Every structure is written in structure tokens, then in C-alpha cells.
Amino acid sequence: xxxxxxxxxxxxxxxxxxxxxxxxxxxxxxxxxxxxxxxxxxxxxxxxxxxxxxxxxxxxxxxxxxxxxxxxxxxxxxxxxxxxxxxxxxxxxxxxxxxxxxxxxxxxxxxxxxxxxxxxxxxxxxxxxxxxxxxxxxxxxxxxxxxxxxxxxxxxxxxxxxxxxxxxxxxxxxxxxxxxxxxxxxxxxxxxxxxxxxxxxxxxxxxxxxxxxxxxxxxxxxxxxxxxxxxxxxxxxxxxxxxxxxxxxxxxxxxxxxxxxxxxxxxxxxxxxxxxxxxxxxxxxxxxxxxxxxxxxxxxxxxxxxxxxxxxxxxxxxxxxxxxxxxxxxxxxxxxxxxxxxxxxxxxxxxxxxxxxxxxxxxxxxxxxxxxxxxxxxxxxxxxxxxxxxxxxxxxxxxxxxxxxxxxxxxxxxxxxxxxxxxxxxxxxxxxxx
Amino acid sequence: xxxxxxxxxxxxxxxxxxxxxxxxxxxxxxxxxxxxxxxxxxxxxxxxxxxxxxxxxxxxxxxxxxxxxxxxxxxxxxxxxxxxxxxxxxxxxxxxxxxxxxxxxxxxxxxxxxxxxxxxxxxxxxx
Numbered sequence: 314x315x316x317x318x319x320x321x322x323x324x325x326x327x328x329x330x331x332x333x334x335x336x337x338x339x340x341x342x343x344x345x346x347x348x349x350x351x352x353x354x355x356x357x358x359x360x361x362x363x364x365x366x367x368x369x370x371x372x373x374x375x376x377x378x379x380x381x382x383x384x385x386x387x388x389x390x391x392x393x394x395x396x397x398x399x400x401x402x403x404x405x406x407x408x409x410x411x412x413x414x415x416x417x418x419x420x421x422x423x424x425x426x427x428x429x430x431x432x433x434x435x436x437x438x439x440x441x442x443x444x445x446x447x448x449x450x451x452x453x454x455x456x457x458x459x460x461x462x463x464x465x466x467x468x469x470x471x472x473x474x475x476x477x478x479x480x481x482x483x484x485x486x487x488x489x490x491x492x493x494x495x496x497x498x499x500x501x502x503x504x505x506x507x508x509x510x511x512x513x514x515x516x517x518x519x520x521x522x523x524x525x526x527x528x529x530x531x532x533x534x535x536x537x538x539x540x541x542x543x544x545x546x547x548x549x550x551x552x553x554x555x556x557x558x559x560x561x562x563x564x565x566x567x568x569x570x571x572x573x574x575x576x577x578x579x580x581x582x583x584x585x586x587x588x589x590x591x592x593x594x595x596x597x598x599x600x601x602x603x604x605x606x607x608x609x610x611x612x613x614x615x616x617x618x619x620x621x622x623x624x625x626x627x628x629x630x631x632x633x634x635x636x637x638x639x640x641x642x643x644x645x646x647x648x649x650x651x652x653x654x655x656x657x658x659x660x661x662x663x664x665x666x667x668x669x670x671x672x673x674x675x676x677x678x679x680x681x682x683x684x685x686x687x688x689x690x691x692x693x694x695x696x697x698x699x700x701x702x703x704x705x706x707x708x709x710x711x712x713x714x715x716x717x718x719x720x721x722x723x724x725x726x727x728x729x730x731x732x733x734x735x736x737x738x739x740x741x742x743x744x745x746x747x
Numbered sequence: 748x749x750x751x752x753x754x755x756x757x758x759x760x761x762x763x764x765x766x767x768x769x770x771x772x773x774x775x776x777x778x779x780x781x782x783x784x785x786x787x788x789x790x791x792x793x794x795x796x797x798x799x800x801x802x803x804x805x806x807x808x809x810x811x812x813x814x815x816x817x818x819x820x821x822x823x824x825x826x827x828x829x830x831x832x833x834x835x836x837x838x839x840x841x842x843x844x845x846x847x848x849x850x851x852x853x854x855x856x857x858x859x860x861x862x863x864x865x866x867x868x869x870x871x872x873x874x
Contacts, residue, residue: 324763324766325763349760349763349764350760350763350764350766352764353763353764353765353766353767353768354766354767357764357767357768360768361767361768361771362768362769362770362771373872429843429844430844430845430847433842433843433844434842434843434844437842437843465757465758467760468758468759468760468763469757469758469760469763471760500755500819500822501815501817501818501819501822501824502816502817502818503817506817507817514819517753517755517822517848517849518753518848518849569757569758569847569848570757570848572844573844573846573847573848574848574849575849577840577842577844578842578844604758623843624843636842636843637839637840637841637842637843638841640839640842640843640844641843642837642839642843642844642845643839643843646837646838646839659769661829661868662769662827662828662829662832663827663828663832664832664837664845665805665832665835665836665837665845665846665847666805666806666832666833666834666835666837666871667805667837668837668845669829669832669868669871670871670874672871673871673872673874682767683767683768683769683770684769684770685767685769685770686769686829686864686867686868689864689865689868689869689871689872690868690871690872
């Protein structure tokens with residue numbers, strides 16, 4: 314039986330590339346090195362609710378149709394729409410993302426990624442202030458102070474700490490966890506916080522206050538910091554600032570606690586400024602804990618193809634970008650989109666009710682391997698192969714390192730890339746006919 | 748008794764393990780709950796597994812009660828997913844990102860049971 318070594322796990326942004334997979338009769342029967350999330354993805358895929366056939370909703374019910382019928386119905390929706398939202402494209406390959414962007418251009422659509430509900434504000438922060446970063450390899454080999462701010466890798470990126478950060482042993486970090494100081498800043502004592510040397514509990518939504526206080530202290534203005542900041546005593550903030558200044562190499566890993574809480578992108582902007590201040594004293598970098606395994610790849614591909622990382626509007630015939638206006642949720646909440654294509658992501662599960670309510674009203678095309686809440690409100694459904702298992706392709710890790718995902722087993726399903734290509738061809742055909 | 752709480756959402760390992768199995772009961776179990784610390788649960792007179800109704804300016808949802816001692820008083824956590832999104836803030840404040848954390852909520856005990864994923868989503872189609 315074939316044993317495939319060093320497969321890349323296509324679940325979270327850690328993109329672990331040391332997975333050993335045993336394949337028997339075109340089924341994955343054993344998996345080594347994966348975490349609970351990866352294990353569920355690789356082995357669980359044979360138990361999950363796969364979309365077995367293309368479907369179209371007729372009189373409220375989803376009815377199986379041929380692939381060609383589904384492509385034609387989807388292309389008709391796209392051609393007849395005046396304001397299509399194309400959303401997702403993050404649990405898929407860069408090759409598919411490139412085709413999705415081409416489809417969006419062809420149909421004058423808005424295309425946005427899952428960053429819209431994840432690290433979109435971090436992209437805005439990077440545009441405002443930059444994002445001094447490093448590879449996870451550098452963190453593993455050099456970082457002696459690690460801050461996890463508003464993120465919970467024990468749950469969201471389970472192997473992050475053993476492979477790249479807290480527990481990993483590297484070139485200048487041969488003592489591993491003992492040689493690193495781990496700080497967690499959060500609003501509740503998470504399972505990650507329980508592993509920290511220092512846990513700083515802040516008032517929810519007050520991240521920017523703490524960032525600003527830290528910056529004041531690092532820049533020599535401790536006198537302006539009040540006795541309590543963000544629910545944290547000044548003494549504690551002073552101690553944290555000292556830890557940062559005296560480190561050899563600081564990395565701030567930050568998550569949704571920073572991007573989704575009050576002040577949103579200004580929090581990331583603040584972190585970036587703090588990193589810049591710290592670099593007057595020592596070496597410091599920041600890395601966003603990216604969720605979908607290739608949401609980073611979407612940002613890369615979109616940036617090199619359109620100049621913008623997300624929320625790109627092709628209605629004018631050229632790429633236009635203004636996230637508070639062209640972001641997926643804004644377009645839906647304003648009830649502006651009159652059709653949507655949702656691929657390799659699940660807006661039905663992960664958008665607030667007002668956006669989902671609008672999606673339920675308009676024609677929705679779904680491209681996904683699995684049935685999920687979006688399926689419940691979709692009108693044309695096209696099943697896809699699972700990229701990273703049934704199809705190869707390129708993905709970008711959270712530190713923007715590209716890795717090549719392997720094809721592990723055969724599939725009867727088309728890849729996202731092929732489906733996007735077929736849609737482009739059909740849309741062109743229909744437009745010529747018109 | 749209604750508890751005034753600050754509602755946040757986020758990932759959990761169980762939610763993540765069911766990312767591609769959202770039609771399964773495991774996903775329902777992993778996402779259709781609200782965590783409060785046990786003193787808050789006590790104030791509401793509920794035990795783990797009882798139903799809670801969470802109401803915000805944006806909607807209401809029924810979920811199971813779960814204890815988490817890591818939560819400070821009146822901080823409520825619902826894992827990301829359709830149940831949390833029934834009550835979170837759709838406003839992006841002009842930066843693209845909805846309000847997934849820090850939503851004022853009222854929480855009370857209820858006899859109602861949480862809707863499963865399909866029943867919850869069906870409501871959107873019927874509205």
C-alpha cells in the first residue's frame with residue numbers, strides 16, 4: 314500500500330508539510346503527524362456529507378442535474394446579474410484563485426476572500442503602517458519572546474506551537490520552550506493562555522489602549538500611562554514592555570481578538586507601530602494567524618494580478634478597491650449584490666444574519682466539496698474535488714511561504730480550477746450569443 | 748432573570764474539526780452553545796446542557812449552556828458558526844469586518860431547544 318510522506322495539510326494557515334498518509338484502494342486509511350483538525354480533514358473526508366452530484370434548486374428543493382446543466386445555469390445567473398459577488402476561494406489552490414479572478418473580471422463582479430471576516434483589517438493595517446514580518450522558520454530558530462495576542466492556537470492552529478513557535482527547538486533556540494518566554498494577551502483564559510509564562514487579561518475591546526500604553530513606555534513616556542490600562546495594572550504593562558525591550562527577537566502572533574474587536578484595523582495598525590518602536594531596541598516582527606489554509610494565497614494572487622489583496626470590484630472594467638464599500642459583507646448588507654458565487658468557503662455559516670438573509674434572496678452558486686449552511690440557501694451547486702487531497706496545487710502559509718500540495722488520491726470530481734475555467738468559457742459563449 | 752453580557756465568538760478545535768462536516772450532529776454539538784462562567788450560569792439558574800436564549804439588537808438564538816471558568820464575569824462566548832451569526836453585529840463600520848466580538852447581549856434561560864443547522868438556515872429561505 315502506498316505511503317505518501319511530507320504531504321501538506323490543507324486545513325489551517327499553518328500548512329504543516331510533514332504529514333504521512335497511507336492510501337489503500339484510493340482511500341486514506343491512516344494519517345500520521347496531523348492534529349485533530351487535519352485528521353478530521355484527511356480521514357474524516359470519507360465520512361463527511363459529500364456533495365455527490367451537481368444540483369439546481371427547483372421549487373424549493375435541490376434536484377440532481379448534469380454537470381453541463383449546472384455550469385449553464387450558473388453561467389446564466391452570472392451573465393444576467395448586474396452586481397455579482399464572488400466570495401471565498403480560500404480553501405483552494407492559487408491556480409483556482411487565479412481563474413476565479415479572471416471569471417470576476419469577465420463578469421464585472423466583486424471578488425472577495427474570507428479575509429473579509431478574518432484578517433482583512435490586518436491587510437488594511439499593513440497598507441497603513443507596513444507589517445514587519447519573518448518566516449516561521451526564523452521564529453523557530455531565533456524568537457525568544459513570543460506574544461499571542463487575541464489568538465488561541467491550541468484550538469485554531471494546534472501544531473503551530475510545536476512546529477514553529479513556543480515548543481519548537483531551532484538553531485539559536487535549542488532549549489525549546491524553556492528558552493522562550495510566552496505571553497498571551499486575551500480577554501478570557503483560553504487553553505493557550507494556560508500554557509503561557511505570562512497571561513495578561515484585558516477588557517474586551519480595549520486592545521488599542523494596551524498597545525498605545527506599551528508604545529508610550531517603549532518610547533520612554535511611561536509617565537503618561539495611567540494606573541490602569543485596559544483593565545491591566547500599570548506595573549504589569551511596564552513589566553511587559555521591559556520583557557519586549559529586553560528580548561533578542563520578539564514575534565507578535567495576532568488573531569481575531571485583534572482584527573474583530575473594537576478599533577478593528579486600527580488595532581493591527583497599532584501592533585505594526587509597536588513593532589516599529591520595538592525595532593529601535595531589538596528585533597521584532599508580527600505574523601497574523603491566518604485561518605483558511607490558502608487565504609494568504611488569495612492575497613498574494615489577487616495582489617499580483619489586480620494590485621489589491623481582497624474586496625476587488627471589476628464593475629468599472631478595471632480593479633477598484635475600497636473594503637468598507639466593496640467588502641463581501643458590506644455589499645450584502647446594503648442588499649446590493651443581485652447574485653453570488655460562493656466557492657471554497659462558507660458564507661452561510663460565517664456571515665452575520667443580515668448578510669445571510671440577503672444571500673437567501675438572491676441566486677447563489679455554490680462550488681464546494683461538502684454540503685454546509687451555504688448549500689441550504691444556494692440555487693446552483695457544483696461539487697468540487699478536495700484540493701490538497703484529490704488535487705494538487707500551490708498554497709501560501711500564514712508567513713507567505715508557498716508550498717506545493719500533493720494529490721493523494723483520485724477523484725471523480727472536477728477541481729475548482731477546472732470549474733472556474735468551464736464557467737469562464739460558458740459565460741463567454743453566452744455573452745457572444747447575446 | 749436576564750444577564751447582560753458582552754458576546755464574543757471565535758474558533759474552537761471541535762468547531763474546526765467539523766469545518767467540512769457541518770451537516771453532522773457533531774457540528775451542532777460543537778457550535779450551538781454559549782459559554783459563561785459557572786457563577787453567571789448560576790445567576791441564570793441553569794446547568795450545562797440547559798437552553799439559553801441569547802438576544803441582541805440583531806436577532807435572537809437558542810443555544811445550550813456551557814461552563815467555562817476562563818471567562819470573566821458576563822463575558823459570553825459562542826463558537827463561530829450559524830448560531831453565533833444569528834445574533835452578531837453585521838455592521839462593518841466602513842472597514843469590511845462585521846462585529847464578531849463585543850456585542851451587547853441579554854441572556855436568559857428558556858425551555859426552547861436549539862434549532863439544528865438545516866432548520867436554522869431554512870428560516871432565512873422562508874423570510
